[in-house]
Amino acid sequence: MRLVVIGNSAAALAAVEAFRQIDKDSSMTMISKERGPAYSRVLLPYVLRHKVKPENIFIRDVSFYRSLNIDLHCEEEVVEVNVEKAFVGTRSGRRFPYDRLLVATGSDPVRPLVEGMEGEGVFSLWTRDDLEGLLPLFEKKGSVLVVGSGFVSLQAAWSALASGLSVTLAVRSQRLMRRVISEEAGCLLRDKILQAGVDLRLGVSIERIERLEGGRLRVFLKGTDPFEVDFVIVAIGVCPNTAFLEGTGIQIDEGILVDHRMKTSVEGIYAAGDVAQGPTAFGEERAVHAIWPTAEEQGRVAGTNLAGVELAYSGSLNMNVTQMFSVTVASMGIFEEREGIESHSLSTEAGFIRVLYRGDVPVGGVVVGSSEDVALLGHLRPFIRKHRPCPQDLSELRKFFAMDLVGTIRREHLALPRGRLSIPKEGSR
Amino acid sequence: MKIITINPDICVGCGNCEYACANEQKGNFDIKNSWIRVNFYPADRVCIPWNCAQCEDAWCMRVCPAGAISRDPKTGAVLIDEGLCAGCKMCMLACPYGSIHFDLEAAVSRKCDLCGGDPQCVRACLSGALQFVEVDRAYEFRRRQFDNVLRAMPGIAKQDGEER
Ligand SMILES: Cc1cc2nc3c(=O)[nH]c(=O)nc-3n(C[C@H](O)[C@H](O)[C@H](O)COP(=O)(O)OP(=O)(O)OC[C@H]3O[C@@H](n4cnc5c(N)ncnc54)[C@H](O)[C@@H]3O)c2cc1C
Ligand code: SF4
Numbered sequence: 001m002r003l004v005v006i007g008n009s010a011a012a013l014a015a016v017e018a019f020r021q022i023d024k025d026s027s028m029t030m031i032s033k034e035r036g037p038a039y040s041r042v043l044l045p046y047v048l049r050h051k052v053k054p055e056n057i058f059i060r061d062v063s064f065y066r067s068l069n070i071d072l073h074c075e076e077e078v079v080e081v082n083v084e085k086a087f088v089g090t091r092s093g094r095r096f097p098y099d100r101l102l103v104a105t106g107s108d109p110v111r112p113l114v115e116g117m118e119g120e121g122v123f124s125l126w127t128r129d130d131l132e133g134l135l136p137l138f139e140k141k142g143s144v145l146v147v148g149s150g151f152v153s154l155q156a157a158w159s160a161l162a163s164g165l166s167v168t169l170a171v172r173s174q175r176l177m178r179r180v181i182s183e184e185a186g187c188l189l190r191d192k193i194l195q196a197g198v199d200l201r202l203g204v205s206i207e208r209i210e211r212l213e214g215g216r217l218r219v220f221l222k223g224t225d226p227f228e229v230d231f232v233i234v235a236i237g238v239c240p241n242t243a244f245l246e247g248t249g250i251q252i253d254e255g256i257l258v259d260h261r262m263k264t265s266v267e268g269i270y271a272a273g274d275v276a277q278g279p280t281a282f283g284e285e286r287a288v289h290a291i292w293p294t295a296e297e298q299g300r301v302a303g304t305n306l307a308g309v310e311l312a313y314s315g316s317l318n319m320n321v322t323q324m325f326s327v328t329v330a331s332m333g334i335f336e337e338r339e340g341i342e343s344h345s346l347s348t349e350a351g352f353i354r355v356l357y358r359g360d361v362p363v364g365g366v367v368v369g370s371s372e373d374v375a376l377l378g379h380l381r382p383f384i385r386k387h388r389p390c391p392q393d394l395s396e397l398r399k400f401f402a403m404d405l406v407g408t409i410r411r412e413h414l415a416l417p418r419g420r421l422s423i424p425k426e427g428s429r
Numbered sequence: 430m431k432i433i434t435i436n437p438d439i440c441v442g443c444g445n446c447e448y449a450c451a452n453e454q455k456g457n458f459d460i461k462n463s464w465i466r467v468n469f470y471p472a473d474r475v476c477i478p479w480n481c482a483q484c485e486d487a488w489c490m491r492v493c494p495a496g497a498i499s500r501d502p503k504t505g506a507v508l509i510d511e512g513l514c515a516g517c518k519m520c521m522l523a524c525p526y527g528s529i530h531f532d533l534e535a536a537v538s539r540k541c542d543l544c545g546g547d548p549q550c551v552r553a554c555l556s557g558a559l560q561f562v563e564v565d566r567a568y569e570f571r572r573r574q575f576d577n578v579l580r581a582m583p584g585i586a587k588q589d590g591e592e593r
Contacts, residue, residue, distance in 0.1 A: 010494070014491070040494045040495060040496070041494075042494035042495070042515070042517060043494065043495055043515055046515040046516075046517070051515055051516060051536070052495070052513075052515050056495070056512070056513055059494075059495070059496035060496075292492065292494045292519065293491075293492040293519065293523065296491050296492055300491075319522050319523075321517070321518045321519060321521070321522050322517070322518075323516070323518065328518070330518070330522060332522065371518060371521065371530075371531030371533070372530070372531070374518050374521045374522060374531075375521050375524065375527040375529065375530075376527070377522055378521055378522050378523060378524045378525060378526075378527055378529075379525060379526070379527050381522070381523075381525055382525045398468075399468070399470055399473070399475070401527070402468035402470070402475070402477050402479070403475065403477070405468070405477055405479050405526065406437055406477060408482070408526065409435050409436075409437060409477070409479070414432070414434045414567045414568070414570070414571050415434060415435060415436040415437065415438070416434040416436055416560055416562065416567060416570060
């Protein structure tokens, strides 16, 4: 059997690892449009603010591909999938025949369609190339305009601020990270961003960028006077990489639609990661949960099924955590009240904890505050996943989880009696 | 390979394990630097020591977007490489048991590393609630214990043909 995997990141790597554990013989080919061995996108902002060394973004080295007997093709962009003849075609004209195919191509950032958006001085924060373009500019400590209200744009703004740049943040809506955290958490974060010294402009959109002599940019935001910056980072959203699937008949909605085994609507073709729209932990409509852990889980499920062993995914559970502008913000599952969902909250020293319930079963939570509170959301995760009830008085929650650990101790830690371990004889107690 | 076993029924809540851990890991007795924690609720007469179980299928290890978590082939401990850790806290969200802690000074996540094979918490435990034993032995013990409980059940005993 010939397995072809398009992509070389979280989802693709988890898939090939799971596949090889089961199937030692089939041939495996990985195709990526980017350079070199796999790296982690998540780390890019950490490199910009000198928390992670540039050489440490790599999460696999060349020996990894060798040891799993993977034929890796980098800098090959897939431009077509031919379902009848079962091959994948790249921009350079190469063809890769497959018996089974995994699409793990993630998504690429999009930019607003305004004058001057493409070209020198305007960056995304998505790839190694972006990082390499941005690093020298961060060294110069000039000024930057960051556009967008999401996770990536705030990470970019925080990295720039932490590196000593002067930062303007332009956001079209009134709300920050609306897809990731609740409104109240967003407000708290907004205050922290202002306190930190970011020139935050809410409810503005970008109209035009003009290039000046010497490389500086003049930016025009709707309703304000134009101003000059050294460079611009745009992160307003992403689009799944599915263009090459046109004509294959694969069903695509917000992402490639997949079932519990990561199968697409076309036999023999699977999808996983940011590019896939799959089942969620709540059994609702399928969703794109564009996060690293989901990519890893889906990749593993896909790889296992591709190797012929049936494994059903219990559905993705969104979870996000970040520490920026001196506050930790985390969320999991459903983080905002809606019909049939109530919430309970608890103020803490550094912020608050809010847990959302359907009846007495937790469905999600938000934490603003300290790191140890993040661990509380971790405790909550198996309860959300398995629909197990837990107390609604949040001050009782820690004790409740501690008591619940006793069962785990008996299972995982094997509570043993005091003294030298003497194994009981058959029949005695 | 050895594991730390925990028996909450024996624990007296002295907190020696926490001090020993903080001392080993950070060279002081501040228990926020201890990766083992005793959940102590005296009013309910509850004290439950808890430490990383070094899960066989460790989710923290798989979700880490920095590839910073790996297994020590020698001790079986799940280790965080502080040189690689970005401090993103994803592992804290992933751990269902709260076994991963954040080191604010170094801005990295930390957890039990079994002290490289000689866990100090176990050495300091004065009640015997914590023990460091060979996995095989611990499992054999549990298997026997479980087996004997089953045998004591009337229905099962009859199937064995024993009179009770
Ligand atoms: C700055 C930043 C910070 C982030 N922070 C976090 C975080 O803190 N927590 C979190 O959970 N998530 C975070 N994410 C999201 C996380 O990176 C993604 O969810 C994850 O990378 C998805 O993995 P994937 O394998 O599905 O796709 P990707 O990582 O996007 O990989 C796609 C792969 O496909 C290849 N490819 C794409 N198109 C083609 C083509 N046509 N031909 C050939 N190859 C192709 C690419 O080269 C790449 O190898 C962050 C993302 C960014 C950009
Ligand atoms: S905090 Fe460190 S060890 Fe934990 S997931 Fe993030 S990078 Fe990995």
